[in-house]
Amino acid sequence: MNKLNILTAAAVATLAFAGCTGVQASTTDTAPAGSNQGSSAPAAPGQATQTPSDGVEVAETTEASDAASPxxxxxxxxxxxxxxxxxxxTVSTPKxxxxxxxxxxxxxxxNFVSFEIRVVNKTDKTWDPALFHxxxxxxxxxxxxxxxxxRLKEMPQTKLLKGREAKFTVAYGVANPKDLVMEVNPDFEHESVLFQQ
Structure with missing residues (x-):
């Protein structure tokens, strides 16, 4: 086997392994709030950081259905x-x-629908919105x-620092606006999740 074949096989094996080890997810009623203010303190995972001055609206919590189990x-x-x-x-209800x-x-x-997407980065590293799908x-x-x-703003391009958030709107042409499922993947390291009506 020549070097090129060995390197190709190693790259394919690495990609296959990486696809099997995505970051797991769980459902929550609301995302922790991010801020668009710089922070020198690390954000605690899963901790809400909403303050009255940040203007972030948090939805009322409701009991999740069995389908939304982690x-x-x-x-x-x-x-x-x-x-x-x-x-x-967070993916809004379709409009x-x-x-x-x-x-x-x-x-x-x-038929066309739009969704507001909100991504909050409470990780220890920056998140690149260009990888969102x-x-x-x-x-x-x-x-x-x-x-x-x-009518739609361009998707964010600036990487999100720890503790910050981004909001953007996406729109789709659909066969039936009352029957929708959206698959979301924040990047290649995370497992995708499904949002439904």
Missing amino acids: ESGVAAFGEAYTWEDGIAV PYKPSETAAGTESYK ASVQSNNEEGEQVFDSE
């Missing part, structure tokens, strides 16, 4: 999912969306993400 990897829209290392993602005339990804659909299924078919520079 082992299932499923949460309801409006709930937060927190991984063991402290990354927390009707009207794309602009210049939006891309609208050709095959008549979400997809939507509706009526057992994939939805298509809408790119609309007139």
Whole structure:
């Protein structure tokens, strides 16, 4: 076996192993609040840091359904999912969306929905929002993400320091706005989770 084959085999084995060891997640009613103020103190994993001046609204807590158990990897829209290392993602309930005339990804659909995504970084390292990925299924078919520079802000590009948060909105063309499942993966190190109605 030549060196190239050995290196290729090692790289494939490493990627396969990395895919099996993602950071686990559990469901929570609300994500811990991040702040957009620098902090010299480390943030405690899973600890809420909301203060009246940070303007973060925290939803009322509700009893989670059996489907949202930590082992299932499923949460309801409006709930937060927190991984063991402290990354927390909240996906809002879907809202009707009207794309602009210049939006891309609208050709095959008549129904559109948007979601506000909130990511809070309570880990010990920075989080790169460029690695965030979400997809939507509706009526057992994939939805298509809408790119609309007139009505949607660009996804965040700046890495999040420990204790900070980012909010952004994504929109999708869907077959049925009453039948939605969103798969969310904050990056390659974390296992994906599903949000549903």
